[in-house]
Every structure is written in C-alpha cells, then in structure tokens.
Amino acid sequence: MKMAMAKANPADLDMALELAYALEAISSRHGGTMPEKIAKPQGGEDDTEPFSVDDSENCRRVCEYLIRLARSASLFRVVMGMTVLLDPTNKVVDPTASTLEHHPDTLAALAAMAKSASDGTE
Incomplete structure (x- = not known):
C-alpha cells in the first residue's frame, strides 16, 4: 500500500528552514546564540546575542518564538512529505x-x- 501525503507548501518549507536555523543557533557546540529573528543587536564585531539555557529570559523568548513559528505553518507536512518520499x-x-x-x-x-x-x- 502506497502512502500519500499533502505536499508541503512554500510557507511550510520556509518555516521548517527557519526552525532548523533557530535550533542550530541555540544548540551550537561553539556557544549557542539567539535565533537571528529575535536576537537583540549587540553592537561590535560579533553582532550575535548569546543564548544560555540557564537564562530564563533567553529561554522564554526562544520558547515564544518557536511556538509562534510552529503555528505559522506545518512542520508535519514537511517531515511526513519526506517520510513518504523515502x-x-x-x-x-x-x-x-x-x-x-x-x-x-x-x-x-x-x-x-x-x-x-x-x-x-x-
């Protein structure tokens, strides 16, 4: 029996890419940074805002951002589409x-x- 699944639309793919970038940013082995879309400008050469899991304000901002992002499109369609393809x-x-x-x-x-x-x- 073959599986069929609705194709991910451009908004779904854009959201999945943005989510992947955000997760890469906060989990970097070289020191996590805030996702670009919610980072506060730091000034100076290294214009990235650091992320710390021990900072409750950082965690709140990241969680709110990830929830808004997840609600903006369907990550499920992206993941299930690839599952069906493979x-x-x-x-x-x-x-x-x-x-x-x-x-x-x-x-x-x-x-x-x-x-x-x-x-x-x-």
Whole structure:
C-alpha cells in the first residue's frame, strides 16, 4: 500500500528552514546564540546575542518564538512529505543511495521509454 501525503507548501518549507536555523543557533557546540529573528543587536564585531539555557529570559523568548513559528505553518507536512518520499514501498528514490536519486525502476522505465521513442515503437 502506497502512502500519500499533502505536499508541503512554500510557507511550510520556509518555516521548517527557519526552525532548523533557530535550533542550530541555540544548540551550537561553539556557544549557542539567539535565533537571528529575535536576537537583540549587540553592537561590535560579533553582532550575535548569546543564548544560555540557564537564562530564563533567553529561554522564554526562544520558547515564544518557536511556538509562534510552529503555528505559522506545518512542520508535519514537511517531515511526513519526506517520510513518504523515502518510503521504499513508494519506489520514488533509490533506497540504497545516500543521496536523493531516482529509484532504479524509474530509471529503467525512462530508459525503456527513450529507447522505444528512438526505435519509433511508442
């Protein structure tokens, strides 16, 4: 049985990217920073506001931001869309490849269609 899922729209993808950037910022191994959209200008060369999980004001601002962001679009559609795309039973992508590549069955069908077209046996 093949899975079907509504495609993520541009707002969903934008939100997912912004969320990923925000999570990368606050969890950086080199010292967390506030997400760019809510960072207060610091002045000076390093214009990033540091983030500390021990700072309750930082945590409140980040939580409020992440909640607003999550409500703005559907992360579920983005994640489930990729889950459906990668489901081996759907035969969309090559399950043995480490990158997004066409499924071997798709490539074989396209090659057969091209051969048929060049032979004039469409």
